[in-house]
Structures are given as structure tokens and as C-alpha cells.
Amino acid sequence: MRWMATAGKCLLVLGLVLTGCVPVDRRGSDGEDTERGPLTLATAGDLTGYLGSVLGDWNREHPDEQVTLVQLPDSADETHAQMVTDLRRGERGRFDVLNIDVSWTSEFAAAGWLRPLARDRFPLKSFLRPVVDTAxxxxxxxxxxxxxxxxxxxxxxxxxxxxxxxxxxxxxELEEDAKTIAPKYELNGYAGQFLAYEGLTVNAAEAVYSARGSILGDEGKRVTVNSTAARQGIGFLARGVREGWIPRAALSYKEEESKQAFQDGRLLFLRNWPYAFASASAPGSPVAGKVGVVPLPGPDGPGRSVLGGSDLAVSAHARYPDTASRLIAYLTSEAVQRQVLTRGALPPVRASLYEDPDLVKKFPYLPILRSSVLHAAPRPKSPRYDQVSLAVQAAVQDALAGHQTAEAAVERLSRELHAVRTH
Structure with missing residues (x-):
């Protein structure tokens, strides 16, 4: 999945570590730990380099709390592995603040790796409403x-x-157009991200959610996937591959491969993140000026997207939790969130930016994206999310490849998720 542009490329992971400078002791009168000190910020996939400028502004204003930027791998899987390894080290770990994929919050919190945060320290009411649920x-x-x-x-x-x-x-309507219009122009009909990786979990969840179904309930305590909605959603995708209006090549697509197929003029329709629209519309693209964007369709009208993106969290063993919280408040301020969009090419969480006339002129997809985010839902919450995602990928990939029916795949997935839940 490309979250923040793509699930594997644009994930940012922030880790704050002591750099050895003398900390400033500011312990509050109520005994709350407000000690502050210098930090190291580790990031994966800062493809545009905007964080350097953002942190430069912070460092000029906070000479006793300097932040040093460190790069981690671009791959979301590698980042997850490195973060888990570090968090398991406890007090010996390097990371204090983590910018985690929205699907990892439950896993990390349930493991006791994250520090609970005070809601009143952050401008949560200024964010698009559904994004807070991911945190x-x-x-x-x-x-x-x-x-x-x-x-x-x-x-x-x-x-x-x-x-x-x-x-x-x-x-x-999507199926009919993909079947009848695409061949007239020697195009394939429709594609998403159907390789067996996190992107397939996202595409499968969107199909189930759009049919008004779910995969897990009560934050992973109940398995709800064995439903008519899930069979309808997975069946829609499987039928597309079987009938050919979803090309079999799409079974190997991640975000970049699917974006390139569309941008090269080989697809009529594509499900992807907003970055793909920006890339396909940019000067030099073979389809520049020929691309439109709308919300994902569903069985009876607009469908429901899965929320992508990332959340900033503080390690349970953070050395300077007060500085960590203040840095997070800074990174989610309106001024920095504007740079997240204009310089980082990533969708911000601040609601007001989606209605800014200058930004809408520069990023015309913002109103549609805002509507999609407001109607979106998080991926299934579970303390064992990595196992949940692997089970979804395996079952859905077999259905798309024709190895088993959508009905059998959903029943299998239900059994496997029950096993994950009770493990």
C-alpha cells in the first residue's frame, strides 16, 4: 500500500533519541515530568526532503532541544521490523517518537510499547474527524x-x-465501462493493488466496507467477515479477474506498478492514492490533462475507502516525553501541515486546509479527497494486525487467482481470523 503517496514509499517513521547534550530540567509543580532535551528524528521515505526545512525551523526556536534527522529504510515492512525490534529493547531502545502506519497503532499500544497521550495537548478538533480514530x-x-x-x-x-x-x-457502471469502453481504445479496464502485500488488504477491505460489511469488530475481539457483504465485495474483484476486465497482470501490482500502467495509457480506471493523480497529471506524463478523479464506487453508489496515512506516537520509554509531545504538536500545527501538503506532497490532517482556495487551485483533488476521508474507515483494528493482514492477503489472493471461490475464501478467512484472535 502506498500511504502518504504509497504504502511502501511514503511512510514516515520518527524516532527521538538522546544525543548526549545536557538536558534542561523543567519539572512541573504538580510533579509531572516536563524535562526537555535534544532529540534525534529518524524518518523513512522523506522523498521530497521537506522535513529538513521543518526541523530547521524547530531547531532555531529550540536551541536546547535540537532535533537531528536520521533516515530509515523506505520499505514499510522493513520499517515495521526495525521499529518492533527497537521497541522490544525497552529502555535500551533508540526511538522515542514514532510516526507509525495507521494500522499499527493498535498493535503497538496493545503490546505496551506506546505512551498514552493527553488529548488536550493536541488540536484534535481541528483534524478531519475520522483520522482521530486511527490514533x-x-x-x-x-x-x-x-x-x-x-x-x-x-x-x-x-x-x-x-x-x-x-x-x-x-x-x-464501473464493470460495464471496463468491459465495453476500454477494449474500444485498446485499454485494460480496471486495476488496483492486488499483489499479496498490505495494498491487497486495503483493496479487499475497501470492497467489503463499500458493501457495508466489516472484517473485525470490537477492536479485534470479534470476527465479522463471514457475511454477505464480504462475499459480495471479494466476489466483485474475483469476477473482474475471471472475466478479464481486471487484467491478470494486476495480480502483481503494487502502488507504483498500477500507477505506471495508468500513466502509460494502459488502463481506463485505477484505484490508487492521490499521489497517483498528481503524478499522472504532471507535465511530461503521457496522460497529462486527460485524468479525472472521483470517489471509489460501491454496489449502490459511492463506496468507502480505507484510511491511509500515519500517526505520531511516543515510546513508552521515551527519554523526554514532554519534548516529544511538544514536537508532535508542532508537526501537527497548521503551518507545518501546510508544508506537509505543499512541499511533502502528502495529504494533511488539518480540515481547514482542504477548503483553502489557493490550495484547492493548486491541488484540485482536495475536495474529493476530503469527502473520501470523511466517509473512510480504518483498517481492522487488532493487537495482532500483522497476522490479520497476512490472512486477508492469502485468502483474497487465492480468490482473485481463481484458486477458490469468493465464498470459500471468505469462510477460510473467517476461520483463520478466529485462530489469530484466540492464539
Whole structure:
């Protein structure tokens, strides 16, 4: 999945560690630990380099709390592995603040690796409403939203205009156009991210959510996937591959491969994150000026996206929790969130930015993205999310490849999720 542009490329991971300078002791009168000191900020995938400027501003204003930037691997899987390894080290760990994929909050909080946060220290009411839910577990705030994302449907507006049809709002319209219009222009119909990795979990969850179903309930305590909605959603994708309006090549697509197929002019429709629209519309793209974007379709109207993005969390063993919280408040301020969008090319969490006329002019997809985020839902919450995701990927990939029916895949997935829950 490309979260923050792509699930594997644009994930930011922030870790704050002591650099050896003498800390400033500011212990509050109520006994709260307010000691402050210098920090090291580790990040993976800062592809645009905007964080250097952001941290430079912080360092000029906080000479006793200097932040040093350190790069971690771009890969989300590698980042997750390094973070888990470090967090398990406890007080010997290096990371104090982590910018975690929104799907990891429950896992890390349930393991006792994150420090609960005081809601009143952060501008949560200024954020798009659903993003705050990604930062909570067991009714407590364990992180603060930093970047959000939602899946969108990209389409060739030049071709649909020639055919005199509107972009699809339902699965039936998408299927019909992919079957009948795409071949006339020697294009494939539709693709998403269908390789067996986190992106497939996202695509599968969106299909289930759009049919008004769910995968887990009560933060992983109940398995709810064995439903008509899940069979309908997975069946829709599996039918597309079987009938050919989803090309079999899409079974090997991640964000970048699917984006490139669309940008090269090989697809009529594509499910991807907003970065793909920006890339396909940029000067030099073969389809620049020919790309439209709408919310994902569903069975009877607009569907429901999965929330992407990342949350900022503080390690349970953070050396300077007060500085860590203040840095998070700074990174989620309106001024920095504006740079997240304009310089980092990532969707911000501040609601007001989606209605700023200058930003909408520069990023015309913002109103649609805002609507998609407001109707989106988090990935299934579970203390064992990594196992949940692997089970979803395996079952859905077999359904798409035709190795088993959608009905059998959903029943299998239900059994495996029960096993994960009770393990």
C-alpha cells in the first residue's frame, strides 16, 4: 500500500533519541515530568526532503532541544521490523517518537510499547474527524494523526467524454465501462493493488466496507467477515479477474506498478492514492490533462475507502516525553501541515486546509479527497494486525487467482481470523 503517496514509499517513521547534550530540567509543580532535551528524528521515505526545512525551523526556536534527522529504510515492512525490534529493547531502545502506519497503532499500544497521550495537548478538533480514530486503542489516545490518505478512482476523462458517459458511481457502471469502453481504445479496464502485500488488504477491505460489511469488530475481539457483504465485495474483484476486465497482470501490482500502467495509457480506471493523480497529471506524463478523479464506487453508489496515512506516537520509554509531545504538536500545527501538503506532497490532517482556495487551485483533488476521508474507515483494528493482514492477503489472493471461490475464501478467512484472535 502506498500511504502518504504509497504504502511502501511514503511512510514516515520518527524516532527521538538522546544525543548526549545536557538536558534542561523543567519539572512541573504538580510533579509531572516536563524535562526537555535534544532529540534525534529518524524518518523513512522523506522523498521530497521537506522535513529538513521543518526541523530547521524547530531547531532555531529550540536551541536546547535540537532535533537531528536520521533516515530509515523506505520499505514499510522493513520499517515495521526495525521499529518492533527497537521497541522490544525497552529502555535500551533508540526511538522515542514514532510516526507509525495507521494500522499499527493498535498493535503497538496493545503490546505496551506506546505512551498514552493527553488529548488536550493536541488540536484534535481541528483534524478531519475520522483520522482521530486511527490514533486510538481501547478508548485511549496513543498517537496523534500526522498524515492521512484515502483511495480514489482515477479515470480517463478524455475517453469517457468521447463516449458521452459520466464517471462510474457504482460497481455495475464501473464493470460495464471496463468491459465495453476500454477494449474500444485498446485499454485494460480496471486495476488496483492486488499483489499479496498490505495494498491487497486495503483493496479487499475497501470492497467489503463499500458493501457495508466489516472484517473485525470490537477492536479485534470479534470476527465479522463471514457475511454477505464480504462475499459480495471479494466476489466483485474475483469476477473482474475471471472475466478479464481486471487484467491478470494486476495480480502483481503494487502502488507504483498500477500507477505506471495508468500513466502509460494502459488502463481506463485505477484505484490508487492521490499521489497517483498528481503524478499522472504532471507535465511530461503521457496522460497529462486527460485524468479525472472521483470517489471509489460501491454496489449502490459511492463506496468507502480505507484510511491511509500515519500517526505520531511516543515510546513508552521515551527519554523526554514532554519534548516529544511538544514536537508532535508542532508537526501537527497548521503551518507545518501546510508544508506537509505543499512541499511533502502528502495529504494533511488539518480540515481547514482542504477548503483553502489557493490550495484547492493548486491541488484540485482536495475536495474529493476530503469527502473520501470523511466517509473512510480504518483498517481492522487488532493487537495482532500483522497476522490479520497476512490472512486477508492469502485468502483474497487465492480468490482473485481463481484458486477458490469468493465464498470459500471468505469462510477460510473467517476461520483463520478466529485462530489469530484466540492464539
Amino acid at each position: 486510538t486503542y481501547d478508548n485511549r489516545l496513543y498517537a496523534v494523526p500526522y498524515v492521512t490518505n484515502a483511495g480514489l478512482l482515477l479515470y480517463r476523462k478524455d475517453i469517457l467524454a468521447k463516449e458521452g458517459v459520466s464517471p462510474p458511481r457504482t460497481w455495475a
